[in-house]
Amino acid sequence: DVKVTQSSRYLVKRTGEKVFLECVQDMDHENMFWYRQDPGLGLRLIYFSYDVKMKEKGDIPEGYSVSREKKERFSLILESASTNQTSMYLCASSFPTGIQYFGAGTRLSVL
């Protein structure tokens, strides 16, 4: 079974903190994705990566950065967390033009 593991299910941070969300997949997928999910807005793509050290901006990259140093790991970084970044964050991975496999999600609260 494909496994996509997100490092935390729940996270509470303070405004201004630097936040790292980690995602690891075990299927040797080329593509990895970070989404945020908010009520009424569905899933919105923050960043995606189609290879190690490669990244592309999604629809809402502002306030976020990413890192992909190894194929299996894709990190989302909030450089200075703000309250409007309180959300559910979902990581996914896939082969090109393939099915996306999702992690369980990280519910982040920024106070």
Place this chain on the structure above:
Amino acid sequence: SQQGEEDPQALSIQEGENATMNCSYKTSINNLQWYRQNSGRGLVHLILIRSNEREKHSGRLRVTLDTSKKSSSLLITASRAADTASYFCATEPNTGNQFYFGTGTSLTVIP
């Protein structure tokens, strides 16, 4: 935004009835996928239909695709209480690796 839209936003039916939800999208696609999300969890892939296919079945699921109208529908037959979840369509444009998710349909199946 290239985000798709599902219709209706919410649907409530009795157990045993059929549930139909629709998805409209904006660009030419390689494929369209449907996902399911139980409350507070990650998404799980249900079915993929390619742009050259018109209909696909998987168990109690039936998906249709009309590329001329840029729309798809998901039919769940003989619904069960366990089908209660949110359902999302996701499109992969034929111009890249990115996926675009709709805003979701929240389905409630009443026992």
